[in-house]
Amino acid sequence: MKKIVNSIYDVYSEKLPCSFDGMKIAMLSDLHDNVYGISLEKLYGMIVEQEPELVIVAGDLLTRKHSDGSDEVVGLLKRLADRYPVFFANGNHETKVKVYTEKYGDRYNKLMQALKKAGVKILNNGHVDYKKNGELIHIYGLEIGKEFFLIRNRPSMKEDYISGLIGMPLDGYGILIAHNPMFFKQYAAWGADLVFSGHVHGGIVRLPFAGGVLNPDYTLFPHYDGGEYHEKNSTMLLGRGLGTHTINVRINNPPELVTAVLHRGRSDSF
Numbered sequence: 001m002k003k004i005v006n007s008i009y010d011v012y013s014e015k016l017p018c019s020f021d022g023m024k025i026a027m028l029s030d031l032h033d034n035v036y037g038i039s040l041e042k043l044y045g046m047i048v049e050q051e052p053e054l055v056i057v058a059g060d061l062l063t064r065k066h067s068d069g070s071d072e073v074v075g076l077l078k079r080l081a082d083r084y085p086v087f088f089a090n091g092n093h094e095t096k097v098k099v100y101t102e103k104y105g106d107r108y109n110k111l112m113q114a115l116k117k118a119g120v121k122i123l124n125n126g127h128v129d130y131k132k133n134g135e136l137i138h139i140y141g142l143e144i145g146k147e148f149f150l151i152r153n154r155p156s157m158k159e160d161y162i163s164g165l166i167g168m169p170l171d172g173y174g175i176l177i178a179h180n181p182m183f184f185k186q187y188a189a190w191g192a193d194l195v196f197s198g199h200v201h202g203g204i205v206r207l208p209f210a211g212g213v214l215n216p217d218y219t220l221f222p223h224y225d226g227g228e229y230h231e232k233n234s235t236m237l238l239g240r241g242l243g244t245h246t247i248n249v250r251i252n253n254p255p256e257l258v259t260a261v262l263h264r265g266r267s268d269s270f
Contacts (some may be wrong), residue, residue: 002038004242006046008259009228011235012267013193015173018136020262026050026084027258029058029179029198030091030241031073033148037254038242047080050259054130055084056139057120058198059091059179061243062111064104074114081119085130089141090125091179091199092149093245099146123177125165126183138170140192142178150179151217157183162190181224181238188234194260195236202226202240205251212253216246226256 026047034040047055057077062070080086090098098108104177115122123141130137142165168192176192179199187195203212203225212225226240240256 001042002036003254004038004043004046004257006257006259007227008009008261009237009240009261010267011194012236012263012265013173013191013233013235014194014264014266016100016262017022017132017134017137017173018264018265019133020137020173023262024050024052024133025054025056025175025260025262026052026095027056027058027196027237027239028242029196029239029258030060030201032060032063032093032243032245033070034072034243035063035245035248036243036250036255040072043242043257044076046078046257048083050257052084052259055080055086055087056175056177056196057088058196058239059089060093060198060243061088061091062093062097062107063095063243065069065245070111070114074111074118077115077120078118085120087123087128087139087141087177088120089179090143091175095143095146102172127166127170127221133230136172138172138174140169140174140176142166142176144178144180144183147182149217154217158187159186159189162186162202163192175248181201181229181236184218184229184234184236185231187236188231192234194262195234196260197224197236198241200225200241201244201250202253202256204244204247204249206253207251214247218267
């Protein structure tokens with residue numbers, strides 16, 4: 001049985017309402033139809049053990065070159081949605097399957113319908129207000145264009161690109177689900193307080209003292225390979241993912257569940 005690790009992060013913000021102090025969020029990313037073959041039953045048990053208040057899914061549930069496995073993954077999310085609010089935003093694999101219908105047919109629509117039926121809240125360039133004891137936080141889901149995942153000739157992201165998709169951030173604490181971590185500086189500039197990302201699979205192969213070796217764009221030793229990052233008043237938690245796709249290997253890089261514990265206040269560590 002493949003090992004799954006749970007990485008726990010304490011996230012601080014003076015903007016966090018008092019009612020959300022101590023709230024736990026579980027984050028999953030890059031399940032990729034479970035081609036890698038982790039135990040979804042074990043993953044479910046690990047999530048329940050953390051007692052989260054909600055679950056974030058940061059994209060790439062499916063693998064565009066693989067046609068089986070989505071039912072198993074959706075089944076996991078249904079079990080989770082029976083216990084917790086579950087929020088999802090597309091990754092690049094969902095976006096490509098949606099755009100290239102001549103190649104993938106109605107696979108994207110079937111996945112979205114299955115997620116809705118399972119009780120998953122889909123936030124593709126949308127947001128919800130999550131309320132508690134008369135206070136609220138905002139949860140946004142960002143789906144950027146497929147061109148921002150190109151290996152060559154990838155465009156820069158213009159200053160007003162994100163606001164053009166989801167508007168300017170509302171007053172109060174905001175969580176952004178954004179699959180691609182390479183644009184963290186832009187997410188921070190937009191106004192995200194906490195970003196959940198995936199995509200890079202932890203660098204696929206991890207070396208001691210060097211970190212991840214390769215990201216899906218074939219960049220060697222990527223700056224963003226997994227963990228916690230800060231930009232001004234924004235925090236990004238980058239999950240190392242739970243699966244694989246084209247390069248079906250993970251070395252020194254076990255599949256990862258991320259648990260965020262939110263705290264009202266300021267950390268002394270940064």
